[in-house]
Amino acid sequence: MNQVIWVVLLPFVGSVVCLLAHRKAVFALGMAASLGTLIVSVGLVAHVWEHASARVELGGWATPLGIALHLDGLSALFLLLTAVVGVLVGIQAGSYFAQSPELRAMGSRFWPLWLLLWGGLNGVYLCSDVFNAYVLLEISTLAAVGLTILSGSTASLVAGLRYLLAAMFGSFMYLLGVALIYAGTGQLDFLLLSRGVTPQVHTLTAFGLMVFGLLIKSALLPFHFWLPPAHSSAPAPVSAVLSALVVKASFFLLLKIWFVVFESISGGTPGGMPSQLLGILGSLAVFWGSFQAVRQSRLKLLIAYSTVGQLGYLFLIFPILASPDFQGHEALAWGGTIFHLFSHGLAKASLFLAAGCLLQAMGTDDLHAMRDIAGRLPVITFSLGVAGVSLMGLPPSAGFVAKWMLLRAVLASGQWWWAPVIVLGGLLTAAYVFKILAHTFVPSEGEALRLNSVPLVMTLVPLALAILCVLMGFRADEVIALLPAVPHFGTGKNGWEMP
């Protein structure tokens, strides 16, 4: 089971090699590291499929002293999503950053940072103690801010600093929680903590601080202020990675903190206030993010606000699983949430990459300039449409499967009041997707906009991502089957024991 370490080590080594390598070799080396990571990730998913979870202690040191990596169904799925999006974005980046000397210089800075980010994300999915989670989350944050300011424009610098300050504050609140919990229990490991945590003042404070810090980093509604400018001012491949993957790493950690470490606190108060509050904030995020998206007139900002809205759905899992009469339906809630996370990751990466192609072709991402684009750039428009269909949640896309499962989970938990959120959120999503598509079909008046040529690879990658997203909807059974491959995932009692 020692190949677990390679999924973290390979991107880090690749990052250092890309930093030192000659500018012409960077793309080949970066792609080699990406493909290697993809192969290892797929191998790990297969391992989880066959053997459930695995645990590796690095260097043979036992847990209080050493660092352990913990692989289970949830981390395997996150590894897979990161690897698939990562390799496709890498292919896109190869041709995106090859177009002018200026972009080529940017590309040689892109690869070291992106591989560093990838290694950090994989580390977050695999780490098994609260402190290393902090360190790896910080590595990913620093790399993500570095990628945000890649273009060096004033707007991106300001957005990057705002992102960095918000993320640093979130990390410090999380670290303060770690300090309190260590002072109280003398433990850092997820599993050891989950046994030792009792509802006392310092544990409750630590729980609150850690959740608060992670909510800032995963941009849930009142803390989303840093996301739209950062995600919209970065170069297209970077925006795709930030929206599809980076915010979800903090959400992954939140799931672990909530359902593993503090299972006895968060699960001990059925239908309790904290989980209802997260559900309400998530619902507000769905409405506010989608409403803001409808109002935008720039394509990249629209897609960035759509991320704020779509992230809101993820937080419905907290009130659903807190319901007392919900025994036996956990798989439905987990399946819906993870499926939504996957479909949003693929669809959003596709949308941002397609937006990058449009920006390149038109020289602007103003929606009103997109006249007659559907006829002249059919492949890109088709990708926008297919990815949009999945975001809206129309069958047969993955987005439909996700929303259908979430809707059934909500009804099974007896909390019908979340159902209108899911349905109305889909309607608002349809409003902004159709707003994009409507502009592409408007015939041009007078002289048509002169379009720059876009390399073929750049138009095909968003299409591939969008089609993957739809195919996942056809193959829903297999993906859902991987989740229960983790025995009793999320029920706390049996799913997280040491192997």
Next chain:
Amino acid sequence: MSTFSIYSLAAILLVGLGVYGLFTRQHLLRKVMALNVIAGGIFLLLISTAYRNQDLFPDPVPQAMVLTGIVVAISATGFALALVRSIHRRMAESETDPSQDSWDQP
């Protein structure tokens, strides 16, 4: 009042000061400093934990955590300062007041 409670109260006070500074100060440099005050408070709390948990000799785990934490905080601070400097330069070029926070600009 035990030594541990004095240190931990001082730590909480530092974190509180830092949070207050982060939200009330407009100048970007002061915001970065406020974050460092928060970090200082957290590190003080961790170090005082090392003293409390063991009677005979200090617990090495929090000390290792503080060392790692300082490295992370230094890198993030260095990065933030470099960003603040380039933003100030841009603002000076475009002749806006560089001392003011640029939060509400796109």
